[in-house]
Amino acid sequence: MSVCKEDDPRIDGIQSRIRVVPNFPKPGIMFQDITTLLLDPKAFKDTIDLFVERYKSKNITVVAGIEARGFIFGPPIALAIGAKFVPLRKPKKLPGKVFREEYDLEYGSDCLEMHVGAVESGERALVVDDLIATGGTLCAAMNLLERAGAEVVECACVIEIPDLKGRDRLKGKPLFVLVESQ
């Protein structure tokens, strides 16, 4: 099941707490703002619980979160399932030796980094972010984990924008989301 069951009673509450902000960060983009979800302790807890219920028996040892909104959802999930939390960061934020993965943006490119040694070969990993759009960032995140020898079990996001077909850029890996948005 790659989208959370619509009849789970918690989903309505979560979906209704997400605020759409038009024309941010630029004209034409309908920005999916999760900060309003974080203002509702029950809805935020339900969000984390839905991910924890799915992953707690799957022997996940690494939860990788993408800077910065992935840092909000990743750690509570990691702590609840007893996994490490590994931050995937913009360039030059992580001290010491890093793996670096470039990926394309609509205009230009960006980079994601992960510490060398954060993840060991054979570990089972989740990638967590607030939202999947084109899938470029998630794909870069998966590449970082695989370069360190980890197995990416699944990508997990609160929100998917299905029209952008990010799901197809995940190299065949499964994607689990709680809500879909237009």
Add this chain to the structure above:
Amino acid sequence: MFAAENGLKGDPRLKGISDSITVVPHFPKPGIMFQDITTLVSNPKAFKDTIDIFVDRYRDMDISVVAGVEARGFMFAPTIALAIGAKFIPLRKPGKLPGEVISEAYELEYGKDRLEMHVGAVQRGERALVIDDLVATGGTLSAATRLLERVGAEVVECACVIGLPEVKGRCRLGGKPLYMLVEPRQ
């Protein structure tokens, strides 16, 4: 004040937390001994102990807002908020939060930066915590405190995992209590 001076003297969790932090010399520039908490968050026991210590301290203080400073504060604050039933408020670099924000400037060693908070996220009279991974000069925490106070919240305490020597011996920052778990590793 440090946790060891305030009820947790000899608590074995503190040593475990301190030991899990990695010192990276000369990052981001020569002379700085960078306190890297990524090895703490990748150590499930040390990470859980860190959160538990904060949660035990704050759960009965009627806190309704936990504000976390981007980006490393985001790794700690949301879990604390969830455990004590409070809202989580991200305090962010300029231009990241959509919609209406208020903004507060603070000094860096060279130059200035700004911190932003959503208008309407926090109500007058709410009791708030500010969380970050580390406090050095206190500039960022002071800016965070001012943002919350501007909307009428009461900042009950600022809390960090690590307190640098500039704040050693200080129990307050800008008039607000300051709580830290450990000193920097050498």
